[in-house]
Amino acid sequence: MTLVSTPRSGAPTLYKRIRTDIEKRILSGKWPPGHRIPSEHELMKRYDCSRMTVNKALTELAQADLIQRRKRAGSFVHRPQVLSAVLEIADIRAEITALGRRYDYRLLVRRRRAASRADRSWLGVEQPCDVLALEAYHSADGIPFAMETRLINLDAVPEARQADFTRESPGTWLLTHVPWSEAEHRIAAIGADDKIAKTLHTAEGSPCLVINRRTWRNGQTLTAVRLVYPGQEHQLVARFKGRQAA
Amino acid sequence: MTLVSTPRSGAPTLYKRIRTDIEKRILSGKWPPGHRIPSEHELMKRYDCSRMTVNKALTELAQADLIQRRKRAGSFVHRPQVLSAVLEIADIRAEITALGRRYDYRLLVRRRRAASRADRSWLGVEQPCDVLALEAYHSADGIPFAMETRLINLDAVPEARQADFTRESPGTWLLTHVPWSEAEHRIAAIGADDKIAKTLHTAEGSPCLVINRRTWRNGQTLTAVRLVYPGQEHQLVARFKGRQAA
DNA sequence: CTAAAAATAATGTATAGACATAATAAACCT
DNA sequence: AGGTTTATTATGTCTATACATTATTTTTAG
Numbered sequence: 001m002t003l004v005s006t007p008r009s010g011a012p013t014l015y016k017r018i019r020t021d022i023e024k025r026i027l028s029g030k031w032p033p034g035h036r037i038p039s040e041h042e043l044m045k046r047y048d049c050s051r052m053t054v055n056k057a058l059t060e061l062a063q064a065d066l067i068q069r070r071k072r073a074g075s076f077v078h079r080p081q082v083l084s085a086v087l088e089i090a091d092i093r094a095e096i097t098a099l100g101r102r103y104d105y106r107l108l109v110r111r112r113r114a115a116s117r118a119d120r121s122w123l124g125v126e127q128p129c130d131v132l133a134l135e136a137y138h139s140a141d142g143i144p145f146a147m148e149t150r151l152i153n154l155d156a157v158p159e160a161r162q163a164d165f166t167r168e169s170p171g172t173w174l175l176t177h178v179p180w181s182e183a184e185h186r187i188a189a190i191g192a193d194d195k196i197a198k199t200l201h202t203a204e205g206s207p208c209l210v211i212n213r214r215t216w217r218n219g220q221t222l223t224a225v226r227l228v229y230p231g232q233e234h235q236l237v238a239r240f241k242g243r244q245a246a
Numbered sequence: 247m248t249l250v251s252t253p254r255s256g257a258p259t260l261y262k263r264i265r266t267d268i269e270k271r272i273l274s275g276k277w278p279p280g281h282r283i284p285s286e287h288e289l290m291k292r293y294d295c296s297r298m299t300v301n302k303a304l305t306e307l308a309q310a311d312l313i314q315r316r317k318r319a320g321s322f323v324h325r326p327q328v329l330s331a332v333l334e335i336a337d338i339r340a341e342i343t344a345l346g347r348r349y350d351y352r353l354l355v356r357r358r359r360a361a362s363r364a365d366r367s368w369l370g371v372e373q374p375c376d377v378l379a380l381e382a383y384h385s386a387d388g389i390p391f392a393m394e395t396r397l398i399n400l401d402a403v404p405e406a407r408q409a410d411f412t413r414e415s416p417g418t419w420l421l422t423h424v425p426w427s428e429a430e431h432r433i434a435a436i437g438a439d440d441k442i443a444k445t446l447h448t449a450e451g452s453p454c455l456v457i458n459r460r461t462w463r464n465g466q467t468l469t470a471v472r473l474v475y476p477g478q479e480h481q482l483v484a485r486f487k488g489r490q491a492a
Numbered sequence: 493c494t495a496a497a498a499a500t501a502a503t504g505t506a507t508a509g510a511c512a513t514a515a516t517a518a519a520c521c522t
Numbered sequence: 523a524g525g526t527t528t529a530t531t532a533t534g535t536c537t538a539t540a541c542a543t544t545a546t547t548t549t550t551a552g
Contacts (some may be wrong), residue, residue, distance in 0.1 A: 013535060027427040028464065039502065050537045055504080063309070072502045072545040080421070082340070083459075085431055087333040087484050094328070175326065181273040185331055187482040189435035189455040189475075207453035207477070209435040213329075218274065229435075231453070236433040238333050259505060285532060296507045301534080317533045318515040 018047055018057035026066055026077050033079035037067060085240035089185070089211065091172050092138045092146055092227075101140040107166050109135035112154070119151055123221045124214060130154040132161070134170050137199055144200040146234070150225040157222055171225070174215075180222055186212040187236065190228075200230045207231035264293055264303035272312055272323050279325035283313060331486035335431070335457065337418050338384045338392055338473075347386040353412050354445075355381035358400070365397055369467045370460060376400040378407070380416050383445055390446040392480070396471040403468055417471070420461075426468055432458040433482065436474075446476045453477035 011017070025031040038046065043054040058075055061067045069075045096103040115123070115131045123131070132152040138145045150170055152160045163173050188210050197204040209229045215222045258266075271277040284292065289300040304321055307313045315321045342349040361369070361377045369377070378398040384391045396416055398406045409419050434456050443450040455475045461468045 015535075027425055029425040032425070033422075041502085050539095052538085053536060056535090058503090060309075063306075069503060070545080071504080071543065072500085074502065082334045082336045083421070083429060084332055084334040085429060086330055087431075088328045088330040090328045175329070176279075179273055179275040179278070183329060183331060183486040185333075185482075185484040185486075187433060187455070187484070188480065189453040189477040191453045191477070205451065207435040207437045209433070209455075231435040231437070234434065236431075238431040238433070240429045240431075261505075287532080296509095298508085299506060302505090304533090315533065316515080317513065318517095318531055320532065 014047065014049055015053050015057045018043065018054060019060055022057070022061060023066065031077050033077050035077045037075040037077065039074055083240075085238040087185070087236065087238040089213075089236070091169075091175060092148075093169065093172055096138070096140045096145060099140070102142070104139045104142065105169050106137045106139075107134070108137055109133065110165060112161070115151075115153075122224050123151055123153055124224075125153065125221050134165060136165070136169060138169070144202075144230060147196060147199045147228045148225060149228075150223060152223045153221050156217065156220045170223075174223060178217070178222060180215045180217050182216040184214050188212075189231075192228075192230075196228055200228070202230050209234055209236070211236075260293065260295055261299050261302045264289065264300060265306055268303070268307060269312065277323050279323050281323045283321040283323065285320055329486070331484040333431070333482065333484040335459075335482070337415075337421055338394075339415065339418055342384070342386045342391060345386070348388070350385045350388065351415050352383045352385075353380065354383055355379065356411060358407070361397075361399075369397055369399055369470050371399065371467050380411060382411070382415060384415070390448075390476060393442060393445045393474045394471060395474075396469060398469045399467050402463065402466045416469075420469060424463070424468060426461045426463050428462040430460050434458075435477075438474075438476075442474055446474070448476050455480055455482070457482075 012020075022031075022037065031037070037058075040051050040054045040058065043058075044051050047054065058067065058069065062069050062075075065078055065080075067075050068078045090098070093103050093105070111133045113119075113131060113133065115125070115129050119131050119133070120126070120128075130153075132154055134148070134150045134152070136148040136150075138148065148169070148171070152170065152174075154160060157174075157178055159177065160170075160173075163170075163177075165173065190208055190210050191205040192200065192202050192208050194204060196202070196208060197206070200208070202208075208231050211227045211229075212224070213227070214224045268277075268283065277283070283304075286297050286300045286304065289304075290297050293300065304313065304315065308315050308321075311324055311326075313321050314324050336344070339349050339351070357379045359365075359377060359379065361371070361375050365377050365379070366372070366374075378400055380394070380396045380398070382394040382396075384394065394415070394417070398416065398420075400406060403420075403424055405423065406416075406419075409416075409423075411419065436454055436456050437451040438446065438448050438454050440450060442448070442454060443452070446454070448454075454477050457473045457475075458470070459473070460470045
């Protein structure tokens with residue numbers, strides 16, 4: 001008897017049903033952290049399906065970190081220690097135009113030089129290298145939105161030498177031209193110094209949100225950037241939705 | 247001829263090898279965004295394995311958002327629009343003790359009341375409900391670390407009535423006692439007002455990092471919290487590592 | 493009584509084949 | 523030429539089975 005087929009019209013597929021069934025029990029608290037989930041064999045019987053189907057559901061739950069699986073012991077509801085959320089930092093142009101505001105960008109400084117000690121320390125590289133130092137300014141409807149200070153490692157991204165950053169911001173250019181494998185963000189609040197205050201038209205000492213980002217590809221630093229936003233006006237939003245609910 | 251088995255001692259499993267092979271090509275830029283990935287049939291031949299194995303590798307790459315798959319058309323390297331990173335906001339106690347510093351916590355205010363209009367707006371609920379309003383203070387080695395202002399929706403979390411928040415912080419208690427399905431963070435920089443300055447021993451107007459978090463379970467708001475950190479001293483770190491490299 | 497060996501229970505990976513679904517391309521008929 | 527039907531291609535789900543791996547228990551031998 002081999003009844004292959006999935007004609008449950010409209011309904012989601014079986015493995016998804018199994019996954020969300022378990023997900024609901026966990027998120028509602030019915031199955032608290034540490035609770036043991038029925039074994040694959042038990043679920044096979046309960047849903048009258050093959051083990052592979054059950055396995056696919058449980059594997060996804062494990063990848064989403066909702067459960068932990070141990071051989072011989074079974075699967076258990078995971079005990080979360082930290083609150084983690086997905087932070088999406090959009091390209092500034094996209095962010096502004098999405099709000100229906102007029103985006104404007106101006107390149108203030110573009111200098112190519114051998115990396116100074118400070119440059120190397122910021123990029124986190126040891127050996128000497130050439131860098132492109134950039135400063136730029138983003139505005140929405142003519143109102144200052146963010147100030148950008150950036151170093152590009154020219155040994156890692158030689159194409160940047162030819163790039164024209166007077167029209168397109170380095171962030172946009174890099175995102176579309178250079179693949180990367182790893183990034184680190186450091187977010188802090190600072191008081192505006194003299195330069196920031198002038199560029200963003202705020203008072204000296206006024207609170208600003210700062211994002212420091214470094215990006216790597218295969219262990220090589222590609223770029224380091226500091227984005228300064230005038231305080232209250234800008235918020236970073238990180239949303240964590242039920243652990244990748246389809 | 248059915249040669250089932252995976253005795254490649256030491257080596258990672260086949261589907262993982264396929265996945266990382268493709269991952270490397272994408273992250274190195276060899277296969278740029280938009281590039282078409284060999285079809286499952288082609289990969290079957292290339293790796294001399296069954297389609298399910300290839301499918302598992304490609305499905306994981308699609309879940310990690312490295313590729314996009316379209317029926318009939320094939321699989322393509324994804325063109326990323328936003329830079330997304332996983333932000334982990336640890337429990338404050340864990341954060342401080344992890345740094346090897348002495349953690350101290352003090353509950354300043356605990357008041358139960360019917361939700362005011364301001365309370366309801368902050369929680370994002372319409373109907374009247376009971377809330378627990380809390381204010382607390384966290385320190386590391388006696389130095390002010392963060393100030394916490396929180397509302398707990400008692401209709402959603404009735405157990406909180408009995409909880410003793412004088413020893414354990416509400417954040418820790420909630421994390422271990424109440425399952426949640428969704429959370430939203432809003433991060434901004436503000437200047438310290440009178441109250442913040444007094445609590446955190448900083449000057450009025452000095453920059454502070456603020457995290458506003460709201461947490462839900464099945465659409466019901468559980469709690470809203472505002473954490474204020476003294477500016478420069480605290481940084482949020484979000485790291486994005488090669489799209490879930492195993 | 494204890495250390496070594498064997499059975500066992502759970503998850504992990506893989507196969508070969510089947511049917512389902514979606515999007516496109518080709519053939520066909522006005 | 524343009525619209526309709528049919529074939530094709532690639533992904534998506536599912537089955538039934540096999541062997542692998544890991545961590546226990548249970549049994550057995552000294």
